[in-house]
Amino acid sequence: MTEQDAKGTEMPDVERRTDSQTTMPKVLAGLIVTALTVAFAGFIFVNAHRLGWTLGWIYTGMVAAALAINLACLLRWNPELIRRRLRFGQFTKTWDMVWAVLFSIVVIAIYVVAVAETRDGVAREPGAAWLLGLAIFTPGWTLVIWSMVVNPFFEKTVRIQTDHGHRVIDTGPYAYVRHPGYVGFAGWMLSTPLLLASAWAFVPALVAVVALVIRTALEDRTLHAELPGYPEYVARVRFRLIPGVW
Numbered sequence: 001m002t003e004q005d006a007k008g009t010e011m012p013d014v015e016r017r018t019d020s021q022t023t024m025p026k027v028l029a030g031l032i033v034t035a036l037t038v039a040f041a042g043f044i045f046v047n048a049h050r051l052g053w054t055l056g057w058i059y060t061g062m063v064a065a066a067l068a069i070n071l072a073c074l075l076r077w078n079p080e081l082i083r084r085r086l087r088f089g090q091f092t093k094t095w096d097m098v099w100a101v102l103f104s105i106v107v108i109a110i111y112v113v114a115v116a117e118t119r120d121g122v123a124r125e126p127g128a129a130w131l132l133g134l135a136i137f138t139p140g141w142t143l144v145i146w147s148m149v150v151n152p153f154f155e156k157t158v159r160i161q162t163d164h165g166h167r168v169i170d171t172g173p174y175a176y177v178r179h180p181g182y183v184g185f186a187g188w189m190l191s192t193p194l195l196l197a198s199a200w201a202f203v204p205a206l207v208a209v210v211a212l213v214i215r216t217a218l219e220d221r222t223l224h225a226e227l228p229g230y231p232e233y234v235a236r237v238r239f240r241l242i243p244g245v246w
Contacts, residue, residue, distance in 0.1 A: 026075055029082045033071050037064040047115045055130070056118065059195050066141040070148065077149045084164070085156050092157040093222060099215055100157065106208045110189065114198035133194025140187020146173055147181035154181060158219045160226045168229040170237065178220060178233070178240050182212045186241075216240050 041060045045051055074082050148154045150172035153161050160166055173180035189208040193201035220240055223230045240246055 026079075028086070029071055029075070032086070033064075033067045037067065044111065044115060047112065048118045050118070053118055055196055056115075059192075062137065062195070066137075066145075070141070070145045073145050073149050078152055081148060081152055081154055085154075088157055089155055089159050089161060090163065092159045093218075095218060096158040096215070099211070099218075103208065103211050103215075106204050106211060107189070109204035110192055110201050110208065111196075113204060114193060114196040114201040117198045117200060118196075129194050129197065133191040136187045137191035137195060140184045140191060143173060143180050143184030143187070145184075147184065150174065151181075158215070158222055160222070166227060168227065168233045170233055175237065176239075176243055178237050179216045182216050183241050186212050213241070 037060070040063060044056050044060060045053065048056060071082070151169045151174065153164065153166055153169065155161065177183065186209045189205045189212075190202075193199065193205050217240070220234075224234060
């Protein structure tokens, strides 16, 4: 899409347009990350009915840092994916739209339940369970970011991206499992109850993980049937989520 102009007097205008086209997605993506962080913090602390929740502030900071690192890595190595994840692509599977709505409800439920437990007024400080949550959260988000960096087709809905030359990605974490991003998201879901000291939040968190497993199976079936080269990839990389297991 790059245009070249032989007239030297017009080159500055082209450069300004190109620079503007490159900068705007960065600004927009940064604003979206900031807005999401503010909205998330507002949801957490308004529902908690108190601002002095240490674990809530720590967790909000961790999520904000993960989103910022994710954005920085995509801007550096896979900037086009940012633009494509800001919209819904054509030919998204209907079942995936339904799944996305239900999954969003379940994820919100994790935080609703976790926040509800803080209303007892008991101040909880990070302990062994919190450290376990951190040990799950960090590699989980690392895997999500790594998957997004190496996969230019990591859109937010399931579809065959014929408009972008969809092809099989078998490098990075995709050399070991076929859906590493879902493994990372599952880690995020399971770490949340530990990081927010909420035993009951494990109920919706486990439901979220089951939902991810279901989506993995449905997406894998779609790719196997419609994406050229995927059956051969399945023969090479046998496991969907856990090497040696499934």
